Amino acid sequence: MxxxxxxxxxxxxxxxxxxxxxxxxxxxxxxxxxxxxxxxxxxxxxxxxxxxxxxxxxxxxxxxxxxxxxxxxxxxxxxxxxxxxxxxxxxxxxxxxxxxxxxxxxxxxxxxxxxxxxxxxxxxxxxxxxxxxxxxxxxxxxxxxxxxxxxxxxxxxxxxxxxxxxxxxxxxxxxxxxxxxxxxxxxxxxxxxxxxxxxxxxxxxxxxxxxxxxxxxxxxxxxxxxxxxGRETAYGRHIAGMHEDIFRLEAEVIEVKEKPSVPKGTLGKNAFGETPVFRDRGIHTRAIIALGEQDVPVADLSPFDPNISILGGSSDHLILDVTGCDIKVGDVLSFRLNYRALLYAMTSGYVGKHKLTEEEIGSCVS
Known part of the structure; x- marks a missing residue:
C-alpha cells in the first residue's frame, strides 16, 4: 500500500x-x-x-x-x-x-x-x-x-x-x-x-x-x-549537466471546496503564534492536502503544476488555490523540494520514502 x-x-x-x-x-x-x-x-x-x-x-x-x-x-x-x-x-x-x-x-x-x-x-x-x-x-x-x-x-x-x-x-x-x-x-x-x-x-x-x-x-x-x-552552494546556481529533480514530494488531496479567500470573524494568531495576512481573491477553489509544518517547512515547497499556488498551512494541513484545475479528493499532487524541505521530509517519520523502480522511471515524463 x-x-x-x-x-x-x-x-x-x-x-x-x-x-x-x-x-x-x-x-x-x-x-x-x-x-x-x-x-x-x-x-x-x-x-x-x-x-x-x-x-x-x-x-x-x-x-x-x-x-x-x-x-x-x-x-x-x-x-x-x-x-x-x-x-x-x-x-x-x-x-x-x-x-x-x-x-x-x-x-x-x-x-x-x-x-x-x-x-x-x-x-x-x-x-x-x-x-x-x-x-x-x-x-x-x-x-x-x-x-x-x-x-x-x-x-x-x-x-x-x-x-x-x-x-x-x-x-x-x-x-x-x-x-x-x-x-x-x-x-x-x-x-x-x-x-x-x-x-x-x-x-x-x-x-x-x-x-x-x-x-x-x-x-x-x-x-x-x-x-x-545538481547545484553549487556558493551562488546557488544549477550545474549544467546535472539533475536538479532527483526528489519530489507527493501528498494526497483530502478536501476540495469553493470557499472565500479571507477568513470571517475577528482575527487573532494562528497555530504558530503568527498573525496571518490574507489577499482577497474572492470565492475560489481551495484544496487541502494531508501535509503540514510537522512534515516539512511548507514555504520551501513549490507545486509542479504552475496553475496551483500555496496559500498557507498548519501543522497537518496545506491549503492550495486550485482554481481552474481538475482536482478531486484522492488525487496525489507533486511538489519540488529545496535542501531544507528535503532534510525535514527525510527526517520525519510521518513521510514515506519511495525509490522509483525501472518501470516507474520509464513511465515518467521528464
Whole structure:
C-alpha cells in the first residue's frame, strides 16, 4: 500500500549526478577526490545502498546514528563524522566513524582514551578556521594543536580541512584555499608530520572546480547538495549537466471546496503564534492536502503544476488555490523540494520514502 505524504526519488538521476562529479574531479589538473555527504537524506538505506552497489565506499555524515546505519549496511565502507564529536558520544564515534573532524584538545584527548580502551587507532582531520566562523582552530594555533595531536599514540592525524559558506556565507576563493595548503606545508616542515588529506570544503567549492581554479594540494571535497540537487552552494546556481529533480514530494488531496479567500470573524494568531495576512481573491477553489509544518517547512515547497499556488498551512494541513484545475479528493499532487524541505521530509517519520523502480522511471515524463 502506498503511503502519503512521501518523498519519491529517481536512482538513475542520482547515479548520473555521482558520475558527473567523478568526471569533474578527474578532469582537474591535480588529483581530487570527493565524499558523498548523506546527511540531507538521513543516510537512507536505499540511497546509500544504491551508491554502494555502484562502487562508492566512503561516506560522510553529521550524525553518528547515520554512520552507524551505514556501517551496519557495509562494514567495509569508510565513514567520516562531519560534526565535531560531543564528549558524550566518543565511544560511538570511535566505533562507527573511521574519521572524525576535530578542533578541541579535550575532544582529541577523549577520543585518544576511548581508542586506547578499544585497542584501535582513530583517524582525525583537524579543522581550520578560515573566515566563516563556524568550527575550526585559528591558523595561529594550528601548530600548537598539531604538537598535541602528535603526542596521542592512538590518534592518527590524516590532514586538515575547512568549512566555508554554511554559516557565515563566506565564498571559497583560490586565495583561501592557498592559505589552507600553505598551512599544510608549514605543519609538514615544522612538525615533520606528513598530511595526506587537505579537505577543502563542500559544494560551494564547485565553481573553482568548474573553472579549473582549485589550487593544487586540495585533494578532498565533501559534497551533498551538489550530489542531490545538481547545484553549487556558493551562488546557488544549477550545474549544467546535472539533475536538479532527483526528489519530489507527493501528498494526497483530502478536501476540495469553493470557499472565500479571507477568513470571517475577528482575527487573532494562528497555530504558530503568527498573525496571518490574507489577499482577497474572492470565492475560489481551495484544496487541502494531508501535509503540514510537522512534515516539512511548507514555504520551501513549490507545486509542479504552475496553475496551483500555496496559500498557507498548519501543522497537518496545506491549503492550495486550485482554481481552474481538475482536482478531486484522492488525487496525489507533486511538489519540488529545496535542501531544507528535503532534510525535514527525510527526517520525519510521518513521510514515506519511495525509490522509483525501472518501470516507474520509464513511465515518467521528464
Amino acid at each position: 502506498k503511503k502519503f505524504p512521501r518523498v519519491v526519488w529517481d536512482p538513475s538521476r542520482l547515479l548520473a549526478n555521482a558520475a558527473f562529479l567523478d568526471r569533474l574531479c578527474h578532469q582537474q589538473k591535480n588529483s581530487v577526490g570527493w565524499i558523498p555527504v548523506t546527511k540531507v537524506t538521513c543516510a537512507d538505506p536505499d540511497i546509500v545502498g544504491t551508491l554502494i552497489r555502484q562502487g562508492y565506499d566512503s561516506f560522510a555524515d553529521s550524525r553518528i546514528e547515520n554512520l552507524r546505519r551505514i556501517k551496519q549496511m557495509s562494514s567495509s565502507c569508510q565513514t567520516t563524522l562531519l560534526r565535531l564529536p560531543g564528549l558524550h558520544e566518543v565511544a560511538e564515534v570511535v566505533r562507527y566513524a573511521d574519521i572524525s573532524l576535530v578542533s578541541e584538545q579535550d575532544t582529541i584527548a577523549a577520543l585518544q582514551r576511548e581508542a586506547q580502551r578499544d585497542n584501535r587507532r582513530h583517524k582525525i582531520i583537524l579543522m581550520i578556521e578560515l573566515g566563516d566562523l563556524r568550527e575550526g582552530v585559528c591558523t595561529q594555533h594550528a601548530l600548537e594543536m598539531g604538537r598535541f595531536i602528535l603526542e596521542q599514540d592512538h590518534i592518527e592525524w590524516l590532514g586538515i580541512g575547512t568549512n566555508l559558506t554554511c554559516y557565515g556565507g563566506v565564498i571559497p576563493t583560490a586565495d583561501i584555499m592557498l592559505e589552507l595548503t600553505g598551512l599544510k606545508a608549514r605543519i609538514e616542515t615544522e612538525l615533520g608530520h606528513a598530511l595526506t588529506i587537505v579537505s577543502g570544503g563542500n559544494s560551494s567549492l564547485l565553481p573553482l572546480l568548474l573553472e579549473q581554479r582549485l589550487p593544487p594540494g586540495i585533494n578532498q571535497l565533501r559534497l551533498g547538495e551538489a550530489l542531490f540537487f
